[in-house]
Structures are given as structure tokens and as C-alpha cells.
Amino acid sequence: MSINIWHPFTQHGLGEPIPEIARAQGAALYTADGTKIIDAISSWWVQTHGHCHPKIVAAIQEQSARLDQMIFAGWTHEPARKLAEGLSDFLPDSLEHIFFSDSGSTAVEVALKMALGYWHNRGETRQKILVMEHSYHGDTIGAMSVGARGVFNQAYAPLLFDVGTIAFPKAGSEQDTLDQLEDFCKNAENPPAALIVEPLILGAGGMKIYGAATLAKMAAICREHDLLFIADEVMTGWGRTGTIFACEQAGVEPDILCMAKGLTGGVIPLAVTAASDAIYQAHFSEDRAQMFFHSSSFTANPIACAAANANLAIWRDEPVQQRIDGIIASYRAFSDRLQRKSNISGLRQCGTILALEINDGAGDYMSDLGPKLLGFFRDRNILLRPLGNTIYIMPPYCITLEELTAIQAVIEEAIDHFGTS
Numbered sequence: 033m034s035i036n037i038w039h040p041f042t043q044h045g046l047g048e049p050i051p052e053i054a055r056a057q058g059a060a061l062y063t064a065d066g067t068k069i070i071d072a073i074s075s076w077w078v079q080t081h082g083h084c085h086p087k088i089v090a091a092i093q094e095q096s097a098r099l100d101q102m103i104f105a106g107w108t109h110e111p112a113r114k115l116a117e118g119l120s121d122f123l124p125d126s127l128e129h130i131f132f133s134d135s136g137s138t139a140v141e142v143a144l145k146m147a148l149g150y151w152h153n154r155g156e157t158r159q160k161i162l163v164m165e166h167s168y169h170g171d172t173i174g175a176m177s178v179g180a181r182g183v184f185n186q187a188y189a190p191l192l193f194d195v196g197t198i199a200f201p202k203a204g205s206e207q208d209t210l211d212q213l214e215d216f217c218k219n220a221e222n223p224p225a226a227l228i229v230e231p232l233i234l235g236a237g238g239m240k241i242y243g244a245a246t247l248a249k250m251a252a253i254c255r256e257h258d259l260l261f262i263a264d265e266v267m268t269g270w271g272r273t274g275t276i277f278a279c280e281q282a283g284v285e286p287d288i289l290c291m292a293k294g295l296t297g298g299v300i301p302l303a304v305t306a307a308s309d310a311i312y313q314a315h316f317s318e319d320r321a322q323m324f325f326h327s328s329s330f331t332a333n334p335i336a337c338a339a340a341n342a343n344l345a346i347w348r349d350e351p352v353q354q355r356i357d358g359i360i361a362s363y364r365a366f367s368d369r370l371q372r373k374s375n376i377s378g379l380r381q382c383g384t385i386l387a388l389e390i391n392d393g394a395g396d397y398m399s400d401l402g403p404k405l406l407g408f409f410r411d412r413n414i415l416l417r418p419l420g421n422t423i424y425i426m427p428p429y430c431i432t433l434e435e436l437t438a439i440q441a442v443i444e445e446a447i448d449h450f451g452t453s
Contacts, residue, residue, distance in 0.1 A: 046403065051410065056083030059431040061415065069413045072439045073426050076417070077235065077267050078298030081346050082430035088297050088342040095338035104132065104331040111337035118344040119304070122276055124285040127306040131324070132332035136266035137170025139290035139303035140228070144174050145326055146288055146307055147226040147260045150314040153322050160224040161193075162216055162259075164209075165200040166237035167230055169264050178228050180237060183398055196224060200234070201242045210249055217257035226260035226287075231278035232382055235267040238397075239387035239424045241380050247282040260311075262288045266303070270294030271356050271429065274383030276347070287311060297343040298428075302336035355429040359384045362433060366440045373444075375451025378422075387424035390451045396420050405446060414442045 054064040061069040133142050151158040161178055169175040176185045177192040196216050201209035231247050234240040254261040263286035268278040292303035315324045363386050370379055379388045399420035409416040
């Protein structure tokens with residue numbers, strides 16, 4: 033019997049090629065024959081400092097020879113303690129407690145359970161979660177429930193719980209979104225429990241960007257109505273939007289913050305859900321029935337924590353912000369050239385993320401243009417993974433100007449080849 037690999041978000045019935053990568057370094061992937069492929073999307077948004085960063089590699093090697101894995105329920109270890117201490121330099125002071133898990137989806141599941149447990153342990157019936165239109169928070173059941181309903185999850189609709197949805201605050205309609213949030217807070221028979229958002233930019237929903245002022249106003253409405261505010265910074269965190277966390281740009285300190293992807297530099301799975309003291313205290317009791325009932329076998333894996341500690345050291349010791357600023361600066365001339373093209377729309381940029389739509393007459397994730405673009409970029413040794421007709425760049429911060437220029441040239445070629453005026 034032969035065993036076949038079932039790849040994520042891949043329709044194997046299309047027979048598309050699946051290249052094999054042998055090694056990686058910096059912003060590049062290499063096939064066995066030495067072909068260089070520029071990683072323009074940080075290998076699905078996770079890589080921040082580049083592949084095989086020597087400090088992270090060394091930390092993993094050293095830790096794996098000392099303590100590889102241990103139970104974290106009722107036990108602890110030095111890499112986790114060190115990481116908790118180190119995160120205090122990056123998180124708002126109000127987020128005093130961190131809970132470890134192993135992916136962005138589980139970080140969101142933890143956040144949702146924390147929020148519902150908070151109200152349950154206080155004896156209040158507040159169970160509805162509010163979400164933003166077009167949002168995406170992961171592929172586990174709770175995370176799917178608070179994401180947009182559609183092709184991603186229509187087969188699993190019977191498993192998903194009901195939520196309240198506010199409109200995406202597109203330019204010129206921000207007040208409509210704020211009014212909808214106010215209405216949920218004021219007029220629901222039972223007040224909602226929490227609002228969860230991707231701050232500043234929605235990732236899988238199409239790289240849709242909204243302003244920091246709107247984010248701040250949403251958080252203020254939540255504060256006014258005692259609604260928990262959950263920031264899903266799984267993608268936006270660790271510099272993607274230009275600051276370490278997107279919420280910083282709005283002056284927002286959420287009640288709960290989710291992080292993963294760049295937490296370890298994108299090298300090994302680890303997630304953290306950071307919570308305020310009020311959330312923690314609602315679960316702190318001599319009553320065992322009020323404990324927080326969540327775990328996984330690899331919670332706070334020591335090797336993953338060591339990688340995260342190395343990531344924090346890189347942020348402290350290397351000119352990471354300067355590298356981010358360099359990427360942003362490189363987008364200016366590129367954007368000027370793109371503005372002159374009539375066959376694109378929606379050109380936008382948030383930190384190190386730049387996105388646009390090719391005008392192809394479709395315009396959603398299931399656009400037939402998506403697979404064509406994927407193959408077009410693959411044939412030119414660029415790893416770009418369009419969201420339908422939406423092309424975006426989200427490179428590792430170590431990327432060189434030469435590599436960025438190559439990515440931009442291929443995108444312009446694709447626009448000229450596939451776009452219609």
C-alpha cells in the first residue's frame with residue numbers, strides 16, 4: 033500500500049505540480065537541484081527574520097539536547113518562564129497573564145473559551161460572540177465559527193455556533209460599522225460576551241485594510257459597554273503592520289490578545305493567548321470547577337519556547353525595525369508604477385503587506401485566476417499565493433532589495449499578462 037500526502041488548501045483533482053523544497057536560507061527556498069525560489073509570503077505569513085536564522089537554529093539545537101518535552105499541567109520549565117518574562121517587554125502592561133498553545137487557531141479557541149468562562153464564572157449570561165465581516169480566525173470549529181461563512185466552511189455549517197456580525201469598516205462607511213457594534217451592545221436581549229477582530233488588516237478575507245482610528249473607536253465602544261475585546265494578532269503581530277503589534281497604532285490594549293506565527297520567528301509552532309488580570313481572576317478560585325479547562329499535549333513545549341526566546345533576542349539585538357522600514361520604503365516606487373496601470377484596483381499597503389486586485393471580471397477567492405496566477409509565479413521561481421484575484425506581498429524582513437525587485441517585476445508581468453482594463 034502506498035501512502036499519499038493530502039496537502040492543505042490544495043485541490044489534488046486539478047493535478048497541479050507540487051515542488052519539493054530541499055533547504056532554505058534567508059528569504060529563499062531551494063529545490064534539490066539548487067533552484068532558488070524567493071519566498072514572497074514568508075511561507076504562509078510565519079517567517080519574520082528569514083529561514084534558518086542561526087540564533088533560532090542554535091537555540092533549538094541546544095534546548096532539544098537538554099529538555100525536549102514535558103507536561104505543563106502543574107509543572108513548569110525555564111524556557112517558558114523566560115519567555116513569559118521576555119514578553120513583558122513587548123506586550124501592554126494590562127496583559128499580565130499568558131496561556132500557551134500551539135497554533136493560531138488554538139490561540140483563538142483559547143481566547144473564546146477565556147471570554148465565555150469569564151462571564152460564566154461571574155454568573156452572567158453573556159454568550160454571543162461578535163465578529164467582523166470577511167474575517168478569518170482559523171480552521172478549528174470555534175475559529176471557523178467566528179470567521180466569515182462561505183466556501184471555507186460551508187460543509188461544516190451544522191457544527192458552527194451562531195455569532196453577531198458587524199460590517200467591515202470600508203472607507204467612507206466606518207460609522208455604519210460602529211453603529212452596528214453599538215446596536216449589538218445596547219439592544220440585545222442578553223449583552224454579547226466579546227468582539228474578536230483582526231486589527232487593521234484582514235488576512236485570508238482578502239487583505240482588507242481599515243484605519244487605526246476605527247480600531248480605537250471599536251475598542252472604546254467595547255469598554256463603554258463592558259464587552260470583552262479580543263485582538264487576533266496571529267498574522268498582524270510581530271511587525272507585519274509596521275509595529276510589533278497592530279493594536280499599538282490605535283493605542284488599544286485588548287482584554288485578550290492572540291499571537292502565533294512570528295512568535296518563534298516562524299520556525300516552529302507555538303502560540304500564546306495573553307489576557308488581562310480580570311480574565312485570570314474570573315478563573316482563580318478554590319473551586320476546581322472554575323479552573324480554565326484547556327490544554328494540549330505540547331503546551332509550552334520547551335524547544336518551541338527556546339525558539340521564541342531567540343526570536344525576542346533578535347528583536348532586541350538586531351535592526352529588525354530598520355529592515356521593516358526598508359521594505360515599506362521599497363513599496364513606494366513600486367506603488368507609483370502600479371498606480372499608472374488601469375487593469376488593477378484596490379492598491380493598498382499596511383506595513384510590510386502590499387496588496388491589489390487584478391481586474392479579471394471575477395473578484396473573489398474562488399476566481400479561476402487564482403490557480404493561473406499561482407502557476408505563473410511558480411514557473412518564475414517566486415512563492416506568491418494569491419487569494420483569488422488578490423495578489424499580496426508579505427516577505428521576511430531579511431529580504432534584499434534585489435529579491436524585492438524581482439518579486440515586483442514578476443507581479444507587473446502578471447498584471448500585464450492577465451489583467452483587463
